[in-house]
Amino acid sequence: MTSSRRSAALEEQAGAERTRLTRAVVVGRALQLADADGLEALTIRKLATDLGVTPMALYWHFRSKDELLEGLAERIWSEIDVNVDSAVPWAAQLRGLLESLLRVLRAHPAGSEVLLHSEKQGEAWSNAAEVTLGLLRDAGFDPDMASAIARSTLWTGIMLVMSEPGAAWLTDDERIEVQRKKQVGLASLPPAKYPRLVECAVPMTACDDPDQHYEFGVRLFIGGVEAIAADGARDHRR
Numbered sequence: 274m275t276s277s278r279r280s281a282a283l284e285e286q287a288g289a290e291r292t293r294l295t296r297a298v299v300v301g302r303a304l305q306l307a308d309a310d311g312l313e314a315l316t317i318r319k320l321a322t323d324l325g326v327t328p329m330a331l332y333w334h335f336r337s338k339d340e341l342l343e344g345l346a347e348r349i350w351s352e353i354d355v356n357v358d359s360a361v362p363w364a365a366q367l368r369g370l371l372e373s374l375l376r377v378l379r380a381h382p383a384g385s386e387v388l389l390h391s392e393k394q395g396e397a398w399s400n401a402a403e404v405t406l407g408l409l410r411d412a413g414f415d416p417d418m419a420s421a422i423a424r425s426t427l428w429t430g431i432m433l434v435m436s437e438p439g440a441a442w443l444t445d446d447e448r449i450e451v452q453r454k455k456q457v458g459l460a461s462l463p464p465a466k467y468p469r470l471v472e473c474a475v476p477m478t479a480c481d482d483p484d485q486h487y488e489f490g491v492r493l494f495i496g497g498v499e500a501i502a503a504d505g506a507r508d509h510r511r
Contacts, residue, residue, distance in 0.1 A: 294326065296334045300344045307345065307383035312390075315383075317341065343395070345387045350397035352377045355404040363412035367426065368495050370405055374430040375487055385431045412502065422498055433490040438480025452478050 302324055307315045317338060321328040335341040354373040357366040378384040394402070402423060409419035459467075459474035470477070480486075 294324065294330060294334070296344065299324070299331060299334050300341075300348050303341055304345050304348055304381060304383070307387070308381050312342075312383045312386045315341075342387060342390055343393050345383075346391035346393075347395040347397050349377060349381060349384050349387055350395065350401055352380075353397075353401055355401050357404060357408060359408075363408050364495055364499050366408045367405070367422075367498065368491060370401070370408075371426055371430055371491055371494065374427070375433060375491070378430060378434040379437075379487075385434045388427070388431060413505065414502070418501070418505075422501075425494070429490065429494045433487055437483055437486055438478075448480060452480055 299320070303315060303320050306320060306323060315338070317328050317331055317335070320341075321331050324331075335344060353370070355370065357369055359366070378388075381387075391398075405423045405426060406419050409422055410416070414422065455478040456474050459470050459477060462470055464471045
């Protein structure tokens with residue numbers, strides 16, 4: 274087969290494969306692979322093999338891995354519930370958005386890293402940002418403060434997921450063993466020099482209740498934003 278005929282055959286095969294694929298299907302499977310094996314392990318070639326097509330068929334939808342990652346980020350943003358209840362106080366609305374972000378990121382182990390690497394802002398991101406800024410502006414925050422809080426909401430969600438105790442451990446037995454070693458290490462410190470570390474050896478290394486980890490983080494963040502609002506209100510009355 275001549276080179277030109279071979280190229281034509283490959284293009285015909287890729288065209289047939291494209292008819293079986295949609296952008297949504299490609300993104301959905303890519304996210305599943307990233308969640309299972311890690312973002313670094315995700316490649317166009319590996320994804321094509323998994324989908325049973327040639328890499329050329331995927332390049333029709335995404336010209337590079339960077340473009341694919343932007344597609345993953347858009348999918349993750351689209352899963353966040355931005356339908357806030359305007360009848361409840363603004364702090365409850367903000368909490369609802371943060372909790373929805375956490376649910377999505379906890380469901381996708383690769384999600385936090387995807388958002389950290391995302392540079393372009395698609396429609397789903399714009400929708401989430403618009404809702405967040407809107408409720409904060411309605412709450413009385415000026416544009417600068419509303420923007421700072423909106424950004425911190427995202428970073429708080431990512432930080433809480435990436436810092437979840439024991440989240441990266443593969444099995445319960447491994448998690449328990451690592452936790453035990455850390456507890457022993459703190460409890461074995463000289464109590465005269467580190468009395469509080471010895472006293473808090475267990476809670477400082479505990480990772481038995483992830484929900485408590487998230488609830489505390491959300492309460493701390495929302496409480497901080499409410500304190501900023503209260504300080505602003507006092508300054509306005511002066």
